[in-house]
Amino acid sequence: MTQTSSIDPKVTSRPTRTSGRIARLLYRNEGLRGYLLMSPTLIILTVGVIIPFLILLVISFWTRAGVGFDTTPSLANYARVVNEPMFGILLGRSFWMSGIATVATIAICYPMAYFVAFHVHRNKMFWLILITLPFWISYLLRVFAWRVILGYEGVINSSLVWLGWIKAPLEFLLYSPTAVIITLTHAWAAFAILPLYVSLEKIDKSLLVAATDLGDGPVARFFRITLPLSMPGVIAASFLIFIPTTGDYITPALLGGPDGMMIGNLIQAQFGSINNWPMGATLSIILMLWIAAVALAFLYLTRLAQARIA
Amino acid sequence: MSAPTFLRRPNRVLSVYAILFLVALYFPILLIPLFSFNDSIYVRFPLEGFTTEWFGQLWDRQPVWDSLWASVKVGLPVSILSTTLGVLAARSITRDRVPGRSAVVTFIMLPLVIPTLIFGVALLALLSRLGVPLSLYTVAFGHLIVCLPFSVATLLPRFEGFDRSLEQASADLGENGWWTFWRVTFPLVMPGIVASLLLTFTISFDEFIMAFFLSGNETTLPIYLWTQLRFPQQFPSVLALASLLILFSLPLILIGMWISRLGLHENTTKGAKT
Amino acid sequence: MNGNDAYISIRNVSKFFGTFQAIDDVSLDIAGGEFFSLLGASGSGKTTLLSMLAGFEPATQGDIFIDGQSMDSVPPNHRPVNTVFQNYAIFPHLNVRDNIAYGLRKAQLPRAKRYEMVDEMLELIKLPGYGTRKAHELSGGQRQRIALARALILRPKVLLLDEPLGALDKQLREQMQLELRLLQRKVGITFVFVTHDQEEALALSDRIAVMQGGRVLQVDTPAGLYESPNSRAVASFIGNMNFFPGKLRRNGTAGAVVETEGLGSLRLPQAPNGQPDGARVQVALRPEKFDLSVTKPDDRPSVEGRLANAAYMGERSHFYIAIDGREEPVAVSAQNRLRFGAPPGSEGKLWLSWSADAVVVLDAE
Ligand SMILES: Nc1ncnc2c1ncn2[C@@H]1O[C@H](COP(=O)(O)OP(=O)(O)O)[C@@H](O)[C@H]1O
Ligand SMILES: [Mg+2]
Numbered sequence: 001m002t003q004t005s006s007i008d009p010k011v012t013s014r015p016t017r018t019s020g021r022i023a024r025l026l027y028r029n030e031g032l033r034g035y036l037l038m039s040p041t042l043i044i045l046t047v048g049v050i051i052p053f054l055i056l057l058v059i060s061f062w063t064r065a066g067v068g069f070d071t072t073p074s075l076a077n078y079a080r081v082v083n084e085p086m087f088g089i090l091l092g093r094s095f096w097m098s099g100i101a102t103v104a105t106i107a108i109c110y111p112m113a114y115f116v117a118f119h120v121h122r123n124k125m126f127w128l129i130l131i132t133l134p135f136w137i138s139y140l141l142r143v144f145a146w147r148v149i150l151g152y153e154g155v156i157n158s159s160l161v162w163l164g165w166i167k168a169p170l171e172f173l174l175y176s177p178t179a180v181i182i183t184l185t186h187a188w189a190a191f192a193i194l195p196l197y198v199s200l201e202k203i204d205k206s207l208l209v210a211a212t213d214l215g216d217g218p219v220a221r222f223f224r225i226t227l228p229l230s231m232p233g234v235i236a237a238s239f240l241i242f243i244p245t246t247g248d249y250i251t252p253a254l255l256g257g258p259d260g261m262m263i264g265n266l267i268q269a270q271f272g273s274i275n276n277w278p279m280g281a282t283l284s285i286i287l288m289l290w291i292a293a294v295a296l297a298f299l300y301l302t303r304l305a306q307a308r309i310a
Numbered sequence: 311m312s313a314p315t316f317l318r319r320p321n322r323v324l325s326v327y328a329i330l331f332l333v334a335l336y337f338p339i340l341l342i343p344l345f346s347f348n349d350s351i352y353v354r355f356p357l358e359g360f361t362t363e364w365f366g367q368l369w370d371r372q373p374v375w376d377s378l379w380a381s382v383k384v385g386l387p388v389s390i391l392s393t394t395l396g397v398l399a400a401r402s403i404t405r406d407r408v409p410g411r412s413a414v415v416t417f418i419m420l421p422l423v424i425p426t427l428i429f430g431v432a433l434l435a436l437l438s439r440l441g442v443p444l445s446l447y448t449v450a451f452g453h454l455i456v457c458l459p460f461s462v463a464t465l466l467p468r469f470e471g472f473d474r475s476l477e478q479a480s481a482d483l484g485e486n487g488w489w490t491f492w493r494v495t496f497p498l499v500m501p502g503i504v505a506s507l508l509l510t511f512t513i514s515f516d517e518f519i520m521a522f523f524l525s526g527n528e529t530t531l532p533i534y535l536w537t538q539l540r541f542p543q544q545f546p547s548v549l550a551l552a553s554l555l556i557l558f559s560l561p562l563i564l565i566g567m568w569i570s571r572l573g574l575h576e577n578t579t580k581g582a583k584t
Numbered sequence: 585m586n587g588n589d590a591y592i593s594i595r596n597v598s599k600f601f602g603t604f605q606a607i608d609d610v611s612l613d614i615a616g617g618e619f620f621s622l623l624g625a626s627g628s629g630k631t632t633l634l635s636m637l638a639g640f641e642p643a644t645q646g647d648i649f650i651d652g653q654s655m656d657s658v659p660p661n662h663r664p665v666n667t668v669f670q671n672y673a674i675f676p677h678l679n680v681r682d683n684i685a686y687g688l689r690k691a692q693l694p695r696a697k698r699y700e701m702v703d704e705m706l707e708l709i710k711l712p713g714y715g716t717r718k719a720h721e722l723s724g725g726q727r728q729r730i731a732l733a734r735a736l737i738l739r740p741k742v743l744l745l746d747e748p749l750g751a752l753d754k755q756l757r758e759q760m761q762l763e764l765r766l767l768q769r770k771v772g773i774t775f776v777f778v779t780h781d782q783e784e785a786l787a788l789s790d791r792i793a794v795m796q797g798g799r800v801l802q803v804d805t806p807a808g809l810y811e812s813p814n815s816r817a818v819a820s821f822i823g824n825m826n827f828f829p830g831k832l833r834r835n836g837t838a839g840a841v842v843e844t845e846g847l848g849s850l851r852l853p854q855a856p857n858g859q860p861d862g863a864r865v866q867v868a869l870r871p872e873k874f875d876l877s878v879t880k881p882d883d884r885p886s887v888e889g890r891l892a893n894a895a896y897m898g899e900r901s902h903f904y905i906a907i908d909g910r911e912e913p914v915a916v917s918a919q920n921r922l923r924f925g926a927p928p929g930s931e932g933k934l935w936l937s938w939s940a941d942a943v944v945v946l947d948a949e
Contacts (some may be wrong), residue, residue: 024657028642035486041399041418041458048455049420055439082467104581108331115328119321134335136509136563141552142533144539145338146550148345149354155341158316158354189335212320240423247425248521254539264427271431280436284428291424407601472676478640479673481660483687483738493686497677 053288060281068102069278078284087266091286094262096246097177100239101184105192107187109237113196117203128197135190143251146183150174150255175257183251187242190238199233200226225234231305243291263287342556346549353545364550374551377534381515384446384530388453389511395463396506398497403462404469405477415462422459427457432521437524444526457510464509464570468502482565505570512559512566531555590649591616591774592637599632599798606632608798610734614776614791616741619768622793623785624795625821630778633669633795634744638667639778651741651854665742670750670778673872674719680706680730681715683784688739705733706887708767716791725756732767742774749784761788769858782822786810794818810870816949819868826914827866829948834861842867842945847887854947864948871917877935878905886937887932889914905936 026033035042061073081087116127134142149155150173159168173179203226211221249264256262263283270280349359369372402408402561403415421429442448476498480490496503518532525533535551538544590613596776599607607629614620635746637642637648639660650664657688675683693701699715706712714722714918724732735743748764750758765788766774779785786806787793790859794817800914802814816827830844840855844867859865866892880886888903896930901920903910904913914936 023659026460027657027659031408031536032404034402034408037398037402037406037462038408038414041462042414043393044395044454045417045420045458048433048451049429052429052436055435056432064346108500111324111327112331115321115324119324125571129564129571130332131335133556133567134339135561136512136567137556138518138520138532140516140535141342141555144535144548144552145342148341149338151353153352153354155355157355158352158356162355186335186338189331222386243423244425247427249425264425265433267427271434277435280431285430287425288428337619374704416866473671473673475669475671475673478638478660478665478670480686481640482638482665482667483734484661484690485687486661487687493689494675566900 003141015169025246033207050204056281056284060279060285062281064278065245067275072183077279078286080279081282081286087283090263091290093177093292094246096258097181097212097262098242098248101181101245102242104181104185105241106196106234106237109196110191110234112202113233115195116193117200127170128193130192131182131193135188139187142251143183143254146179146186147174147199147254150179150182153230171262174255174261175259179255179257180260180262184245184248186287187240187251193239195236196230196233199230199236202304205271227310232302232309235298235301235305239295243294246290246294247287322481329570339556342549343553346546348546351543351546353430364546367384367496367547368550372548374416374531375536376532377529380446381530381532384450384521385511387458388450388514389507392454392457392461392510393465393503395458396465397503399458399462400465400469400499401495403465405474418462419459421455422463426456426517426519430519433520434523444524446526446528446530448526449521449530450514453514454515456514456517456520459517460513461506461510464506465499465502467569468499471545472498499567505566506564508562508566508569512562516555516559542543590614591618591651593649594633594637595647595649597633597634597636597648597938599629599641600644605800607615607636607643610798610800610805611646612793612800614774616774617772619765619775619777619788620676620788621779621785621789621792621819622795623702623779623782623792626780628794628795629798630780631651631746633800634667634746634776634778637742638665638744639663655904664740665744666738666740668728668731668735668743668745668748670680670730670746670748672732672751674722674734676719678719679715680711680717680722683719683730684715684734684737686734695806701737702733705737707734709733713867724751725760728760735869736771736773742776744776744778746778746806747780750779764788768769786822794821794931796821812944813868813946816868816946819944819946824871824917826869826871826916827946828869828910829864832848832856832859832861832863832865832945842943846907847885847916850885850943851940852943853941859942859945860945866946868944868949869942871902873938874905874916875912875937876905876916876918877937880935881926881937884937884939886935888933888934889936905934907936 010120015248026036037179060077061068061075062069062071063074063076064070107163112131116131120127142208147154151157151234152169152171153176156173160166161169207225207229208221216224225271249265249268252260252262253268254266256265267280267283267287270276270283344357346364347360347362348357349361349363350357384475399418403411408414430452433448433455437448471507476494477490480494481487485493515530516532517530518536521530521533522536529537532552532555533556535548538548538551592612594610594612594614597610598605599605599668603800605716609683622633624630627949630743630924632641637650637655638642639655639662642657649810655663678686681699681702685698688698688701702715703712703747706714709732711726711733714726714730719727722939728751731748745764750761751758761784764775777785777788781931786809789806791803791805792809794801794809796817798873802809802818804812809818809822813822813825816825818826819827821859827844828844830842830850833841834855835841837841840852842850842852842865844850846871848865852869856865876879877886880888887907889907893904895902899920903916905916905920
């Protein structure tokens with residue numbers, strides 16, 4: 001072989017040895033290699049998510065007996081949930097409240113996402129960070145802020161009294177479903193922007209040009225092109241808000257009062273002050289089932305929306 | 311993709327809306343620092359004068375320091391561990407053709423969507439069955455589950471952002487997997503790692519629900535704050551503490567978000583040039 | 585240099601991605617010091633085959649031997665090959681010098697020695713003084729050379745190049761082709777060169793393997809491929825080709841005749857191997873093997889035709905000649921030796937003739 005240069009051949013010669021059996025197995029089997037790398041994460045999530053859920057499921061078939069549990073499997077807790085109206089009312093109220101909060105959040109965020117996607121041309125990243133920043137501030141503190149605003153002696157009441165518009169503070173502001181819904185909407189707005197923005201940004205601008213060329217004005221263009229094409233984002237955002245808000249604990253606990261309680265508060269109470277873990281487990285399982293059902297519905301809706309687009 | 315001029319025409323109504331949106335988004339949060347300097351134990355208008363008394367009160371309170379220390383003791387290992395695991399997971403998700411990939415990703419991302427409350431009570435049930443006493447360790451474990459999806463979500467775009475052939479080139483030039491990671495992969499995903507460390511630390515530092523269910527005697531800062539909410543006379547000092555929390559976490563988050571996105575942007579433009 | 589022994593030996597290699605078969609039972613022998621090209625359309629499996637040589641992908645079936653050693657289960661970092669990637673894969677976080685010196689870590693040389701070697705390499709690729717440039721400050725051509733230097737500095741026994749010139753503009757590409765060929769001669773390393781550009785493959789290679797759908801259709805020298813393609817696919821992938829369906833008639837040992845649609849009865853100097861008497865075949869003739877004339881030539885086979893269409897291409901013109909018994913006109917390529925030379929017999933009938941030894945007989949599809 002001709003010499004390229006003065007490089008000493010032994011310097012760079014590499015042994016073509018085959019490494020150990022494990023290395024060989026990993027080299028040939030990409031799936032195994034992948035799962036080996038993921039295994040710490042998967043083990044932790046199994047121990048921290050799957051096993052706890054299975055235990056929760058088992059406990060939900062137990063019943064409380066004094067301070068301990070009666071571990072004979074029974075459907076008693078589930079029967080109670082079906083028969084006692086209190087549970088149904090609370091579940092229904094949770095879905096209803098988070099449903100309204102979800103719709104309100106989407107309605108408020110959509111124009112903002114639209115603005116950033118279509119009317120911000122420079123520093124988009126700055127805008128996105130500015131909008132999503134509050135989401136990273138402690139959820140507890142964001143809820144707490146609304147207590148400051150809506151409180152009996154809070155910002156709104158004291159301002160109105162100070163301005164002389166009302167004589168006595170309005171009592172319905174705090175400790176009401178409205179307070180919870182307002183707070184949930186505010187708390188999740190920063191989060192809803194992202195999926196909405198992404199779906200709007202993805203829209204091929206030439207479609208809008210084409211629609212205009214074919215005679216659509218801005219309004220018709222929005223309803224015939226932009227809105228349908230951004231539907232996947234709307235659905236994703238709804239899902240991402242609806243699920244966690246349904247099971248929220250902090251907001252109703254701090255702002256809900258008796259009328260604004262949600263299912264999360266009841267679950268917490270079962271594990272806390274009421275000390276009926278089997279009942280708490282049952283409610284958690286029901287909430288999970290509900291989430292699974294909603295997830296499937298959203299999945300179906302997404303498919304539908306995408307099928308219409310494609 | 312740049313839109314044609316007629317689509318880019320500024321829309322005044324929308325611009326005003328955007329300003330109002332931002333005001334509404336930030337106004338409630340900014341009230342907290344505002345009132346934390348107000349010289350009144352009532353949170354109400356009109357403001358009654360400037361004071362740093364509430365901050366001074368915090369300074370002298372041992373439980374504040376204890377819970378702050380507890381939060382740091384939980385947050386640091388959680389962020390390091392979840393980022394490390396996130397790097398491993400993101401690497402194998404993007405680089406190896408693993409069967410059931412999308413199912414695994416969905417599974418890892420679950421804690422992002424499912425209410426933390428359910429994870430909290432489920433973990434509580436597990437720990438009590440196993441007879442594990444509640445402590446900062448159990449809180450950290452809970453936080454790990456909350457933080458993992460954020461780490462993976464922050465790191466995934468990083469790994470997707472550079473070409474697989476760079477790692478192949480390293481192997482081709484004689485480096486094994488270990489050295490390839492340290493000489494090529496690590497430097498290229500570094501911004502994602504920093505972002506993940508900052509974001510997960512902040513999440514753990516601010517997290518309430520897991521800590522609420524899984525704390526033993528030692529409690530983290532958010533739990534301390536929660537217990538103080540019951541006492542109306544403590545309200546101003548709670549405000550002061552909340553202000554400090556916001557003040558502390560905002561820069562971390564800003565830097566984290568900035569680093570994670572800035573780097574990505576750079577990378578893609580570089581990729582486009584080749 | 586020992587050019588006859590197979591230095592790389594690919595034995596019945598197949599590769600599956602899930603259920604999709606990207607490489608289908610490929611066997612190839614590549615000699616030491618050879619400039620060997622893999623030529624095929626995009627998606628034909630060239631990169632996949634190269635990845636298996638480099639070790640990025642293990643073969644699903646079969647084995648690869650390099651210098652007599654089985655590469656089964658040998659990871660890329662232990663193979664005596666280096667790669668120039670399709671996108672060059674220049675490390676963006678390192679400067680040019682550290683890119684080129686990347687593979688020298690294990691040699692544990694003093695820094696001065698390393699830098700000296702890098703400088704030699706920069707000299708070789710004609711980029712002296714570029715050591716401290718950042719990766720993103722380089723043009724496409726410069727990246728390509730640096731990728732080359734980075735691989736060559738390790739003095740591999742085989743260099744794998746995946747469409748290394750594909751990202752360059754035409755002029756630079758032609759210049760680099762020449763340099764690449766000279767470089768290969770100089771360093772005497774076996775090159776396995778992937779390209780989808782037939783002209784590039786013909787110009788550079790000692791031998792070429794034509795690939796399609798994960799299979800190797802033919803392996804031959806450039807002239808062998810061009811003049812004696814073994815299938816319609818190879819014939820039409822490399823250059824242009826006219827095909828005439830026909831039937832083979834063997835005359836014992838004396839030779840054979842093909843009765844074609846369009847060209848009449850063609851006498852073949854040697855009987856082709858393989859096809860039995862009466863087999864359906866196709867006769868292939870390249871456009872430049874035809875001649876056009878106004879009068880019937882008496883020393884070579886010919887048919888009468890009519891000019892259907894003509895295209896002026898500068899150095900040559902393409903004529904399309906309609907003939908009886910055939911729907912598609914015959915493509916003929918003629919050099920424009922005369923300035924403003926009108927096509928012969930452009931007014932009316934003309935004669936299409938060819939030399940008998942230019943005829944290629946292929947299996948009917
Ligand atoms: N990692 C992979 N997973 C699945 N299919 C692949 C993968 N790599 C290549 N293929 C498929 O294998 C075929 C051959 O690809 P490739 O070798 O890249 O072709 P070429 O380099 O000749 O253009 C293509 O159809 C491609 O889609
Ligand atoms: Mg390719």
